[in-house]
Amino acid sequence: xxxxxxxxxxxxxxxxxxxxxxxxxxxxxxxxxxxxxxxxxxxxxxxxxxxxxxxxxxxxxxxxxxxxxxxxxxxxxxxxxxxxxxxxxxxxxxxxxxxxxxxxxxxxxxxxxxxxxxxxxxxxxxxxxxxxxxxxxxxxxxxxxxxxxxxxxxxxxxxxxxxxxxxxxxxxxxxxxxxxxxxxxxxxxxxxxxxxxxxxxxxxxxxxxxxxxx
Amino acid sequence: xxxxxxxxxxxxxxxxxxxxxxxxxxxxxxxxxxxxxxxxxxxxxxxxxxxxxxxxxxxxxxxxxxxxxxxxxxxxxxxxxxxxxxxxxxxxxxxxxxxxxxxxxxxxxxxxxxxxxxxxxxxxxxxxxxxxxxxxxxxxxxxxxxxxxxxxxxxxxxxxxxxxxxxxxxxxxxxxxxxxxxxxxxxxxxxxxxxxxxxxxxxxxxxxxxxxxxxxxxxxxxxxxxxxxxxxxxxxxxxxxxxxxxxxxxxxxxxxxxxxxxxxxxxxxxxxxxxxxxxxxxxxxxxxxxxxxxxxxxxxxxxxxxxxxxxxxxxxxxxxxxxxxxxxxxxxxxxxxxxxxxxxxxxxxxxxxxxxxxxxxxxxxxxxxxxxxxxxxxxxxxxxxxxxxxxxxxxxxxxxxxxxxxxxxxxxxxxxxxxxxxxxxxxxxxxxxxxxxxxxxxxxxxxxxxxxxxxxxxxxxxxxxxxxxxxxxxxxxxxxxxxxxxxxxxxxxxxxxxxxxxxxxxxxxxxxxxxxxxxxxxxxxxxxxxxxxxxxxxxxxxxxxxxxxxxxxxxxxxxxxxxxxxxxxxxxxxxxxxxxxxxxxxxxxxxxxxxxxxxxxxxxxxxxxxxxxxxxxxxxxxxxxxxxxxxxxxxxxxxxxxxxxxxxxxxxxxxxxxxxxxxxxxxxxxxxxxxxxxxxxxxxxxxxxxxxxxxxxxxxxxxxxxxxxxxxxxxxxxx
Numbered sequence: 001x002x003x004x005x006x007x008x009x010x011x012x013x014x015x016x017x018x019x020x021x022x023x024x025x026x027x028x029x030x031x032x033x034x035x036x037x038x039x040x041x042x043x044x045x046x047x048x049x050x051x052x053x054x055x056x057x058x059x060x061x062x063x064x065x066x067x068x069x070x071x072x073x074x075x076x077x078x079x080x081x082x083x084x085x086x087x088x089x090x091x092x093x094x095x096x097x098x099x100x101x102x103x104x105x106x107x108x109x110x111x112x113x114x115x116x117x118x119x120x121x122x123x124x125x126x127x128x129x130x131x132x133x134x135x136x137x138x139x140x141x142x143x144x145x146x147x148x149x150x151x152x153x154x155x156x157x158x159x160x161x162x163x164x165x166x167x168x169x170x171x172x173x174x175x176x177x178x179x180x181x182x183x184x185x186x187x188x189x190x191x192x193x194x195x196x197x198x199x200x201x202x203x204x205x206x207x208x209x210x211x212x213x214x
Numbered sequence: 215x216x217x218x219x220x221x222x223x224x225x226x227x228x229x230x231x232x233x234x235x236x237x238x239x240x241x242x243x244x245x246x247x248x249x250x251x252x253x254x255x256x257x258x259x260x261x262x263x264x265x266x267x268x269x270x271x272x273x274x275x276x277x278x279x280x281x282x283x284x285x286x287x288x289x290x291x292x293x294x295x296x297x298x299x300x301x302x303x304x305x306x307x308x309x310x311x312x313x314x315x316x317x318x319x320x321x322x323x324x325x326x327x328x329x330x331x332x333x334x335x336x337x338x339x340x341x342x343x344x345x346x347x348x349x350x351x352x353x354x355x356x357x358x359x360x361x362x363x364x365x366x367x368x369x370x371x372x373x374x375x376x377x378x379x380x381x382x383x384x385x386x387x388x389x390x391x392x393x394x395x396x397x398x399x400x401x402x403x404x405x406x407x408x409x410x411x412x413x414x415x416x417x418x419x420x421x422x423x424x425x426x427x428x429x430x431x432x433x434x435x436x437x438x439x440x441x442x443x444x445x446x447x448x449x450x451x452x453x454x455x456x457x458x459x460x461x462x463x464x465x466x467x468x469x470x471x472x473x474x475x476x477x478x479x480x481x482x483x484x485x486x487x488x489x490x491x492x493x494x495x496x497x498x499x500x501x502x503x504x505x506x507x508x509x510x511x512x513x514x515x516x517x518x519x520x521x522x523x524x525x526x527x528x529x530x531x532x533x534x535x536x537x538x539x540x541x542x543x544x545x546x547x548x549x550x551x552x553x554x555x556x557x558x559x560x561x562x563x564x565x566x567x568x569x570x571x572x573x574x575x576x577x578x579x580x581x582x583x584x585x586x587x588x589x590x591x592x593x594x595x596x597x598x599x600x601x602x603x604x605x606x607x608x609x610x611x612x613x614x615x616x617x618x619x620x621x622x623x624x625x626x627x628x629x630x631x632x633x634x635x636x637x638x639x640x641x642x643x644x645x646x647x648x649x650x651x652x653x654x655x656x657x658x659x660x661x662x663x664x665x666x667x668x669x670x671x672x673x674x675x676x677x678x679x680x681x682x683x684x685x686x687x688x689x690x691x692x693x694x695x696x697x698x699x700x701x702x703x704x705x706x707x708x709x710x711x712x713x714x715x716x717x718x719x720x721x722x723x724x725x726x727x728x729x730x731x732x733x734x735x736x737x738x739x740x741x742x743x744x745x746x747x748x749x750x751x752x753x754x755x756x757x758x759x760x761x762x763x764x765x766x767x768x769x770x771x772x773x774x775x776x777x778x779x780x781x782x783x784x785x786x787x788x789x790x791x792x793x794x795x796x797x798x799x800x801x802x803x804x805x806x807x808x809x810x811x812x813x814x815x816x817x818x819x820x821x822x823x824x825x826x827x828x829x830x831x832x833x834x835x836x837x838x839x840x841x842x843x844x845x846x847x848x849x850x851x852x853x854x855x856x857x858x859x860x861x862x863x864x865x866x867x868x869x870x871x872x873x874x875x876x877x878x879x880x881x882x883x884x885x886x887x888x889x890x891x892x893x894x895x896x897x898x899x900x901x902x903x904x905x906x907x908x909x910x911x912x913x914x915x916x917x918x919x920x921x922x923x924x925x926x927x928x929x930x931x932x933x
Contacts, residue, residue: 028261043252046289050254050265053287058261073289082735083318091289127332127340134445167825169868 025059029195033068036199042079045072056098063103064195070095070112071199077119085123092116107147108197114139114156129168136160151185155200158182162207176211179204236300239273240307242266242286250288250311258283258295276300286311320609320659321689325699325729325742326423328361328771331416338738338773344411347816349831349860349881351913353406354417355396358436359833360814362742362769362786363421366835366856367807369890369904371396371404374807375421376746377765377792378433378723381708386428386437388519388558390574391619393595395436397501398550398580400493400531402890402904408525408552414438421769422725422744423699426650426666426683427601427613432705432723432748440519440556443472443509446921454915456480457501470511477504491907497530497547515562523554536895536902547583552576568603570615587629593709594622609656619646623709640713644706645673652683660689670720672706679704679720694732701725707752707759719759722749736776738784742769751796763794763802781819788812803849806891809835809856828863830883840891843898857886875917882910 032051039045049072056065073092077085093116100109117136121128137160143153158179164170182204191198242253249270256263257276263285264274276282279300284307286294291311298307313319317334330339343357350356355373358364365374372380385395387409399405411417416439428435444463452459461476483498503525510518530547558572574597582589601615624641652666664685671678681704687697704720706712724747731740744767751761767790775782789811795802811834818829837852845851862879882888890904 024261046252047265050252050256050263050287053254054256054261054263057256057285058259060259087290087316124340127342131332131445165822165825167866167868168873169870 025055025062026195028055029064029068033195036068036071040075040079042076045076048072049076053095056095061102063099063106063109066095066099066102067109067112067197070099070116071197074112074116074119077122082123085119089116089120092119105146107143107150108152110139110143110146111150111152111156111197114143114153118156118160129164133160133164149185149189151182151189151204152197152200154178154182154185155204158204158207162211172211176208179208179211183208236276236279236302237273237304238262238276238284238300238307239271239304240309242270242272242288242308243310244291245310245312247310250291253286253288253291253311255284255286255307258285276305290314290316315608315659318692319689320656321662321687321695321697323654323662323664323685323687323697323699324695324731324740325685325687325697325727326421326725326744328358328363328419328421329417330419333416338733338740338771339417341411341415341417344417346818346827346829346862346864347831348818348829348862348879349833349858351406351879351881351911352411354409354411354414354436354438355407357411358417358419360784360786360816360831361419362740362771362788362812363434364788364812365807365809366812366833366858367890368404368856368888368906369402371399371406373419373434373436375434376744376767377748377763377790377794377805377808379805379807382431382433382705382723384428384431384435386435387521387556388438388440388572389427389570389599389601390556390558390572390597391430391595392554393576393593393621394552394554394578397525397527398548398552398578400529400546400548401533402893403493403531403907408523408554409438413440413521415441421742422746423683423685423701423727425664426652426668426681426701427615429648429650429668429670429681429703430646430705432703432721433746440521441509442517443469443511444474448919448921450476450920451918452478452915455485455913456482456915463507471509473506473508475504475506478502485912489908489910489912492905493907494532494543495530496532496545497528499527499529501525501527503527503552512559513561516560518559519557521554521556523552525552526550527552534902536893536900537897545583545585549581550579552578563602566605568605570599570601570603572599573597586631587627589628590624590626592622592624596620606653607656609659609662610654612651612653614649614651616647616649618648620644621646623713625713642674642709642712646706647671662687670704672720674712675706675718675720677719693734694730696728696730698729699725699727711752711754716757719750721751721759721761723747724749736774738771738773740769740771743767744769748794748796751794753796754798755800761794761796761799763792763796765790765792765808767791780822781817783815783817785816786814800848804839806839806841806849809838811836825866826863827866828861830859830861833858833860838891841894842892842901843894851892853889853891854887856888857884858888859883859886871921873919873921877913877915877917879913880910882906885909 032048035048039048049069052065052069056069059065070092073088077088080088096109096112114136117132117139121132140153140156143150158175161170161175161178186201186204242250244250251266251268251270253266254263255272262274262276264272266272279302282298282300284296284298286309288311290313292314294309294311329337330341330344331337332340344354345352347357347360358373359366363375367374370380373383374380375383385392396407397405418437420435424435444465447465449462450460457478457480459478461474463472463474465472480501481498486495486498505523508520512518527550532543532545535542535544554576556574560570563569577594580591597617597619599617601613603611603613605611621644627638629636648668648670650666650668655663657663666683667680669678669680681702683701685697685699687695689695703723706720727742727744729742746765748763750759751763752759753761770787773784790808792808793802793804813834815832820827835856837855839849840851840853841849842851860881861883865876867874888906892901892903894901
């Protein structure tokens with residue numbers, strides 16, 4: 001009896017603890033993912049990246065903490081210049097690879113890979129445009145293939161056209177329909193959970209407006 | 215029962231981490247003891263941690279006690295993991311973090327070396343720069359001539375570097391020497407390089423003090439590295455004012471192999487009809503040729519490459535004979551065939567080792583006809599090369615290997631002069647072998663010492679020589695560094711001399727170079743001083759190697775991509791003082807291939823709205839010495855100064871998957887007189903200036919490239 005009781009107690013403790021841990025994980029993630037929406041400042045992004053890194057360190061079976069850490073670093077590239085961009089991209093790559101090893105063939109992870117490759121172009125568009133543009137395109141297509149409802153690869157494709165000069169096959173005219181398609185998809189897209197990736201819609205709207213400006 | 219309950223509660227509580235708590239705080243510094251903000255300090259495998267503030271301070275509460283690992287993680291720094299024991303009392307943790315090594319923080323040897331590469335960041339040029347330099351006409355050597363150290367020589371091909379003649383620069387492709395890197399040329403007319411700049415992903419132009427990996431160039435090596443697998447399957451088409459060309463390059467679906475070919479034909483007859491040339495062309499220059507390539511990634515680290523090139527060229531030229539007063543013209547007809555092949559394989563052997571193997575065969579035949587002579591000149595080279603590289607620690611490497619070259623040279627002359635016929639045939643065979651060893655030792659990431667030696671033997675000289683080479687580079691700051699180089703360089707005498715007499719001993723040059731440079735994303739400043747000593751030069755007067763000489767000077771390079779919006783420009787300046795006694799020189803003088811001052815301004819601007827890229831190159835060189843037999847002071851005459859302004863432009867357009875470039879270029883726009891020297895008649899009564907065959911060269915071309923990237927098609931179809 002006593003044995004059974006202690007076994008029950010232990011089991012309930014473990015279950016309770018696991019449930020508690022899961023709650024703690026979701027709660028922490030929700031708080032920090034929400035913070036991402038409003039953060040563009042480099043220092044704050046760094047702190048958020050650090051938080052996600054710590055969560056990743058504790059939650060080894062979860063891909064989202066590493067994914068968001070990578071997301072922070074790729075967003076930090078937009079406020080850096082020159083060779084430093086590569087340093088941030090390398091860091092983002094490191095985290096996205098961890099996420100990929102936990103959750104292979106994930107459309108969101110391939111989307112972020114595409115974004116990292118695009119970010120590397122800005123180090124030197126003249127010499128890098130072709131190589132990384134192509135790499136980014138490949139990841140993007142793979143992301144589309146893996147989840148046909150994911151609007152983010154389309155959004156990224158729009159930005160790729162937007163930032164490519166017309167003479168190299170880009171331009172606002174080409175970008176706009178792609179952004180519009182992405183926006184349609186955003187309208188119907190349902191994120192898998194409260195902490196699953198759900199970014200890009202506002203920026204997509206912003207770019208559509210920019211495309212209309214002459 | 216009570217006990218169990220207590221335990222239950224205890225466990226529950228502890229699982230929520232209320233039980234033991236430790237305040238962990240401290241300060242994180244960098245190597246210079248400056249506070250590091252943004253560092254992630256946390257207990258491994260837990261949520262507990264914090265980022266450091268602007269003063270490098272952090273503080274957090276850790277739920278666990280006992281043995282834990284504290285992690286300090288920060289972008290650009292090496293992660294620290296340290297085991298500590300936490301008790302319930304406050305814990306202080308202070309440490310300093312080391313910057314992680316990346317390419318920008320590690321010094322590289324820069325003395326004597328100018329590199330163009332996309333892969334490395336600290337290079338002064340990008341491969342694209344070679345194609346877009348005005349006045350270079352898409353010729354690698356043409357573009358390199360705008361860099362300091364090189365002379366503006368228009369009467370013969372080649373790179374004349376720091377007091378050296380064209381034969382003192384050797385061209386290397388993927389480690390293998392190229393016997394005939396330039397098209398065969400008519401006397402006093404420089405020809406282009408054979409290889410398209412688009413073939414190469416990296417170019418290293420050494421103006422001295424180069425690695426023990428290479429030899430037989432007393433002044434310089436031009437080391438070219440071919441492209442890896444292309445990004446996509448593509449075809450190209452080119453139509454220009456001088457010819458047509460096209461090619462196809464297929465990338466296998468698995469993206470581990472590619473194969474391609476290209477064919478081209480050029481004929482200058484229509485162009486010469488439009489633009490008058492000074493010499494009379496009996497046959498306008500014609501070139502037909504092509505290349506094949508095959509590349510295969512044999513493993514994640516293995517790469518097999520084959521490149522094969524063939525070309526036939528033909529020209530005939532009549533030039534007024536200086537010895538004639540009644541309008542007699544000399545005839546020179548040239549028919550050339552050239553084949554070059556290169557096969558290389560590289561693979562990693564285990565963790566530390568890397569192996570490079572190469573083989574190459576080339577053959578070149580010139581058939582030359584003059585009024586009196588018919589000359590056949592053949593030059594073949596077969597070579598093999600094997601290099602092992604081993605990594606030592608994080609940065610240092612040791613590299614060793616050897617190469618072997620078998621050369622066959624033959625000249626046959628059938629002639630008739632002054633009423634009698636003659637037949638001459640001279641052949642030389644040579645077995646050249648070389649061994650080298652070289653180590654790049656990083657004493658710290660900021661200080662590297664390269665030490666190496668090369669041993670060389672030729673059967674023609676039957677002498678084994680060892681040339682030591684060494685250099686040191688030290689990084690002064692994030693962007694600046696200084697470096698020094700010393701080396702000995704041997705070269706066997708030119709084949710032209712070897713045919714007729716046996717000249718003992720190798721020619722030899724000794725280099726001393728000091729360099730300082732500052733490179734960031736947008737600016738490059740480089741200054742180099744050198745002293746070069748020549749020994750054992752070929753002396754044709756007594757058929758010995760008693761010639762000698764020296765060169766010393768200053769090279770400056772400045773590049774700025776920032777100050778003017780959309781403009782990229784560079785300025786190079788070369789000052790040289792050089793003298794030598796060799797060949798038939800009666801005394802030590804400045805040779806005709808060295809101008810005291812040379813300067814270039816290369817300017818490139820991109821007009822984004824017009825889709826137009828445009829630029830100009832202005833080059834100046836002070837007058838060069840020439841031999842005037844009427845002047846008793848040997849080689850004391852100087853030509854007029856050299857000025858040249860070249861312009862170019864390219865209009866770019868992409869339509870669906872076709873990328874089009876419409877390019878034009880004009881050399882010597884202003885039409886300055888360019889005189890490279892003088893020729894004197896046999897009786898010394900008359901002289902004629904050596905000039906380019908026409909004042910200007912105009913070029914217009916349309917280049918189309920059709921990419922077949924599937925993802926692009928997908929995009930087009932979806933929209």
